[in-house]
Amino acid sequence: MKKSGKAGKGSNKRDNAAFRIKLRGQDGAPLSMAELRDGLYEATRRLRSFEGTYRAKWVTLYLTMVDEDGNEVLPDRKGEWTLYPYKSAADEHGV
Secondary structure, eight states: OOOOSOOOOOOOOGGGSSSOOOOOGGGGGGOOOOHHHHHHHHHHHHGGGGTTTOOOOOOOOOOOEEOTTTTTTOOSSOOOOOHHHHHHOHHTOOO
């Protein structure tokens, strides 16, 4: 899907080429960490069919975490992680 230039006046926010992947718990319940992991794995499994054809320009994942009482929490004070592709020692040295 190609992006169709600049957004015009009154254009819908969904006119961009960003693809959404939503993970939801059963009946609106929060996902356990295992369910989150399984959902992310399922998303990557489905995206495998695009390997060799497309690349991800960038990915931003917004995660709202809650404690056992339903209060929103952050996993660390910064509230953000930036992850880069893993490079093995062989990749680093061109082996």
